[in-house]
Amino acid sequence: MAVLTTGDELRPPGEPLGPGEIHNSNALTLGGLARRDGAVVVDAGAGVADDAEATRAAIAEALEAADVVVLSGGVSVGPHDHVKPALDALGVTELLWRVALRPGKPTWLGHRGATLVLGLPGNPVSAYVTFLLFARPALAALQGADATVPRTTATLAEPIERHPDRDECVRVRRDPDGRVRPTGPQGSHVLTSLLGADGLAIVPRGAGELPAGSEVALEPV
DSSP states (O other): OEEEEBOTTEEOTTSOOOTTOEEOHHHHHHHHHHHHTTOOOSBOOSOBOSOHHHHHHHHHHHHHHOSEEEEESOOSOSTTOOHHHHHHHTTOEEEEEOOSEESOTTOEEEEETTEEEEEEOSSHHHHHHHIIIIIHHHHHHHTTSOOOOOOEEEEBSSOEEOOSSSEEEEEEEEOTTSOEEEOSOOOTTOGGGGTTOOEEEEEOOOSSEEOTTOEEEEEOO
16 A cells, blocks of 8 residues: 655654644554555655645556555645546546545545555545545455444434534544543544544434434444
8 A cells, every 4th residue: 555645734743843834644644554454555655745746746656556545635626736637647537536424525536447546635534534434444355354344333422413414423432331422622633533532423414413312333443
């Protein structure tokens, strides 16, 4: 597996940050998740600049080196999002783009021949969640294992506001009585929401709150 992260603002963890810069946590996180799931990671290095030719060259190299290419960031349609045009130019067939999921709406999936390509959002929680939901079962299937990740059920300790149009993956921890509650603020940039999480509660889309006492599916982390 090759892991490519995109963005001029990315700096390696541990380096001092300038104005508008952030540490490249996704390279380490996604590479670590891939290794945990049995993949050999051939590249999870420095971020790729927000430049059309640099993006195309990095993806072209990854397509030759790996059976699975995971990209983080640049899959939307802004002026600095060069991933989709690069994939088109390199002959990667798009299978889907955008899912009714929060976080993780701009997820992209495609292939070139037998090489699987996953385009994940750049926000760290979005990248983590979509890796679990899409890359993890794909890696299992490619290794000849059961691609079904066993989910359990849990009871909500407090109400959770539902999104009207998208299912939501809420990071939760278990109380001593076994019920679950959110770990804290749930923004897609709030990486600390994953600290101490016992799972992702899948909160179905709908109007109003899902009340305390409701049963939810729990995706392991």
